[in-house]
Amino acid sequence: MTDTLSIALAQCNPTVGDVSGNLARARTARAEAAAAGADLVVFSETFLSGYPAEDLVLKPMFLAAIKRAAEALAEETADGGPGVLIGAPWLDDEAQPASNSLRGHVYNAALLLDGGRIQSIRYKNDLPNYGVFDEMRVFRAGPLPGPMSFRGVRLGVMICEDMWGPEPAECLEESGAEILVVPNGSPYETDKIDERVQLAVARVTETGLPLIYVNQVGGQDELVFDGASFVLDAARNLAAQMPAFIEGVAVTRWHRDGEGRWQVAPAERAAPIDGLGAVYQALCVGLRDYVTKNRFPGVIIGLSGGIDSALSAAVAADALGPDQVHCVMMPSPYTSQESLDDAAELARLLGVRLDSISIEPAMTAFEGMLAPFFAGRDPDITEENIQSRARGLTLMALSNKLGAMVLSTGNKSEMSVGYATLYGDMCGGYNVLKDVYKMTVFELCRWRNQVMPQGALAPAGRVIPERIIEKPPSAELRPDQTDQDSLPPYETLDDILHCLIELEMPIDQIAERGHDLATIKRVWRLLDLAEYKRRQACPGVKITRRNLSRERRYPITNSFKGPH
Numbered sequence: 001m002t003d004t005l006s007i008a009l010a011q012c013n014p015t016v017g018d019v020s021g022n023l024a025r026a027r028t029a030r031a032e033a034a035a036a037g038a039d040l041v042v043f044s045e046t047f048l049s050g051y052p053a054e055d056l057v058l059k060p061m062f063l064a065a066i067k068r069a070a071e072a073l074a075e076e077t078a079d080g081g082p083g084v085l086i087g088a089p090w091l092d093d094e095a096q097p098a099s100n101s102l103r104g105h106v107y108n109a110a111l112l113l114d115g116g117r118i119q120s121i122r123y124k125n126d127l128p129n130y131g132v133f134d135e136m137r138v139f140r141a142g143p144l145p146g147p148m149s150f151r152g153v154r155l156g157v158m159i160c161e162d163m164w165g166p167e168p169a170e171c172l173e174e175s176g177a178e179i180l181v182v183p184n185g186s187p188y189e190t191d192k193i194d195e196r197v198q199l200a201v202a203r204v205t206e207t208g209l210p211l212i213y214v215n216q217v218g219g220q221d222e223l224v225f226d227g228a229s230f231v232l233d234a235a236r237n238l239a240a241q242m243p244a245f246i247e248g249v250a251v252t253r254w255h256r257d258g259e260g261r262w263q264v265a266p267a268e269r270a271a272p273i274d275g276l277g278a279v280y281q282a283l284c285v286g287l288r289d290y291v292t293k294n295r296f297p298g299v300i301i302g303l304s305g306g307i308d309s310a311l312s313a314a315v316a317a318d319a320l321g322p323d324q325v326h327c328v329m330m331p332s333p334y335t336s337q338e339s340l341d342d343a344a345e346l347a348r349l350l351g352v353r354l355d356s357i358s359i360e361p362a363m364t365a366f367e368g369m370l371a372p373f374f375a376g377r378d379p380d381i382t383e384e385n386i387q388s389r390a391r392g393l394t395l396m397a398l399s400n401k402l403g404a405m406v407l408s409t410g411n412k413s414e415m416s417v418g419y420a421t422l423y424g425d426m427c428g429g430y431n432v433l434k435d436v437y438k439m440t441v442f443e444l445c446r447w448r449n450q451v452m453p454q455g456a457l458a459p460a461g462r463v464i465p466e467r468i469i470e471k472p473p474s475a476e477l478r479p480d481q482t483d484q485d486s487l488p489p490y491e492t493l494d495d496i497l498h499c500l501i502e503l504e505m506p507i508d509q510i511a512e513r514g515h516d517l518a519t520i521k522r523v524w525r526l527l528d529l530a531e532y533k534r535r536q537a538c539p540g541v542k543i544t545r546r547n548l549s550r551e552r553r554y555p556i557t558n559s560f561k562g563p564h
Contacts, residue, residue, distance in 0.1 A: 002152045005254040005262075007179075008033035008041040008082065011227045011242050013218030015293050016050030017062075023048065023069040026086060027076070029249050034081040036251040040150060041082045044183050044216035044225075045160050046108060048088040051185035051216060052223075057089040057138050058102045067091075070111055070118065078116030083150055085112050087159065087183050089139070090121065108139045110157045110183055112148045120148045124159035125168055131551045132187060132223060132542065133161075144171040153178055153262075156209065160184045163213075164199055166206055173207035179254070179262050180204075180211040188226035188282045189545055193244065193272065196228075201236050210234045210262055217247055219289030222434075222542045222549065224282045228272075233264050240267035245281045245454065273454070276447040279440070279543050281454060284319040286541035287407075287432045291320060296405040298324030302395050302425070303346065303354065304409075305329075305339025308433060310346050310468045311445050312409040315432050317458035318448075322351040326404055329356045330391045332363060342468050349463045362390040388424030396427055405429040408538055413438040415537060415548055416497050417523065418530030419487060426537055434540025435547045437497065438490040445469050488519055496523045502546045525561065532556045 010029040014022040026043060033041040045051050048066050056062050066088050077083055090109035091102065108124035123142020127135040145168055147154035156177025162168040163182045172180065180203060186196060200211050210233050217227035224245075231240040231252055242250050253265040273281060291299060299316050303309045316325045329343045340356075347354035366386050374382075395406045408428030410420045412435050420426050433441060445464045452460040487493055496515055499505040500523065510520050534548050535556065546552055 003256045008038035014050040043086040045087040045185035074113040083114035126161040147177040169203040184215040187223040219286040224286040241269040243270040288319040298404040299407040303327045303343040305342040309409040317350045318456035321457040325352040359390040388421035392424045392427035417526035431540035437494040
């Protein structure tokens with residue numbers, strides 16, 4: 001029985017489906033941990049497949065590749081270096097399905113590799129089936145876990161959601177676990193880091209055992225994983241804290257005290273990142289990984305001189321570098337000189353390329369094409385949408401020809417109520433502001449002008465002209481147009497939407513916050529009517545507790561309108 005142990009936390013960025021690449025990352029992290037004298041290196045949930053792999057885990061060829069990778073990594077632990085605790089989707093050899101379907105036969109597993117082989121396996125017990133999670137659809141729940149023996153130490157391994165309730169930790173403590181180890185794939189959302197720590201504190205309080213929490217980092221489609229891995233000692237003190245949003249390996253040193261209990265030596269504790277800084281970092285990581293993991297050479301952004309496209313361009317320049325951001329101004333007869341000047345100043349401050357392509361010839365062509373069919377009818381939103389779609393067509397043509405991905409720029413407030421043109425400004429492969437309310441857009445712009453974000457590649461200091469932040473938002477599709485011609489003030493709109501979307505509050509409770517009942521009902525109706533647009537929208541970074549795609553699923557055909 002050993003009295004000392006060094007455990008490395010591998011906070012890494014896997015890519016879903018890239019089994020060989022994830023295996024290479026695991027080897028690199030293990031080598032780093034070995035150089036630091038680690039006995040064990042702990043990776044995040046389903047690291048070998050990437051998380052979440054969704055229906056990929058039901059493909060026999062995929063599972064076979066993962067098994068080969070796990071066995072290859074296990075063989076390498078015969079070198080006397082660190083053992084490995086790593087996550088993977090796993091098909092139990094004793095539960096092979098009779099049919100071709102693997103549904104109900106694959107587990108979310110933690111594999112303990114040491115001495116040249118897979119020493120033991122534990123399965124996730126509590127499969128989340130809410131929000132962005134639908135693990136019950138693809139995984140089979142395992143039994144309550146028992147300890148895994150590693151070089152004389154009994155490790156109590158709980159996979160992610162298993163830590164969120166008391167039963168798995170209680171079972172592990174009662175069956176002799178000495179250190180709780182929690183591999184995670186826990187996505188970022190505002191204020192979630194504190195929630196995780198509080199849940200971990202509860203498990204330590206209940207069991208009297210120290211706890212290691214290892215979270216993945218990086219972007220996967222709409223999800224961003226913030227890392228922020230940590231260690232709590234048995235007295236609930238924060239003994240180690242890794243940085244948020246950054247890959248790394250941290251080694252912690254452990255020893256038994258006079259009563260045989262494991263103590264951890266204080267290690268580095270990174271300063272927490274929260275508030276607007278965390279939101280901005282999440283946007284950068286989500287965009288960067290979507291672009292790089294899908295091998296786009298960069299992004300194309302339609303600049304309008306407005307605040308949403310300005311913030312989108314700033315995030316893109318910070319995440320990818322100014323040389324990978326191509327901005328295009330597409331003026332119409334309604335575009336103000338102020339907007340042209342603001343867009344040019346923004347591009348200069350960010351150091352990004354800016355081209356100008358007038359859509360007036362396209363407007364004239366469509367007007368001529370449709371004149372016989374529109375005769376006798378006054379101009380209306382139809383002509384406004386033609387402008388937006390001419391811009392969308394222009395951006396998509398540039399994307400097809402040049403290869404860069406179109407980054408759409410609509411925010412959550414607009415997407416919620418349908419203040420966006422299908423096949424127009426909604427065109428794009430990704431939307432960095434999809435889950436960002438309009439008032440938060442303003443706050444992020446002011447924040448970015450004052451703070452240099454961690455790892456940002458664009459210039460420091462003021463990068464968004466003040467006039468863009470201060471002027472009334474406008475789509476500039478007709479003379480003297482502002483957003484407030486069609487929508488309630490954004491302060492009001494955002495609060496009502498937050499109540500309806502994140503909080504699911506009844507109308508009377510929303511009215512108690514000081515909102516007009518007619519305005520609440522109008523916003524609710526707009527939210528419902530725009531469902532068909534949102535179903536066709538591109539993916540975008542999730543930052544709130546409830547985004548508008550996987551976490552809010554309402555029928556398009558829906559006659560429930562609430563109280564009259």
